Amino acid sequence: MAILSSPAFGPRTAIGYITGGLLLNVWTVIYYFAYVRPEGAVTNNTWFWLLGLFVTGLVFVFLGVFLGPIGRMARKAELPPEEAMQAEEAVQKTAAANPNPAVAAGATGVAATQPVAGQPAAAAPAQEQHVRRDTM
Secondary structure, three states: OHHHOOOOOHHHHHHHHHHHHHHHHHHHHHHHHHHHHHHOOOOHHHHHHHHHHHHHHHHHHHHHHHHHHHHHHHHHHHOOOHHHHHHHHHHHHHHHHOOOOOOOOOOOOHHHHOOOOOOOOOOOOOOOOOOOOOOO
């Protein structure tokens, strides 16, 4: 149906947020276990960045989880009323059952010169008229 031709933005964006947030959390945890934990002494600056990146990843995951259902609800709200959907479906079925007439390329004869319904008839080619002018 033509009404449903543009997909909703929510699922694609939600997948992006969830994927980005999880990757950010994974690499933060890997950094913690590979570099911070073995050293033992951790500065406030290191904790700031570790916790900041980890919480940012959690926020991205949280946004992605809730953006999917919000996008689906927005998609449902964008649709026209049910009456219009039924009318559009009837129009589409009628159009599919009665395709436009077509003429094969290069067809000649009567079929090619008959006017198509809804289009003006082609005018016959004008014959050249020679105007005689007397010269003095």
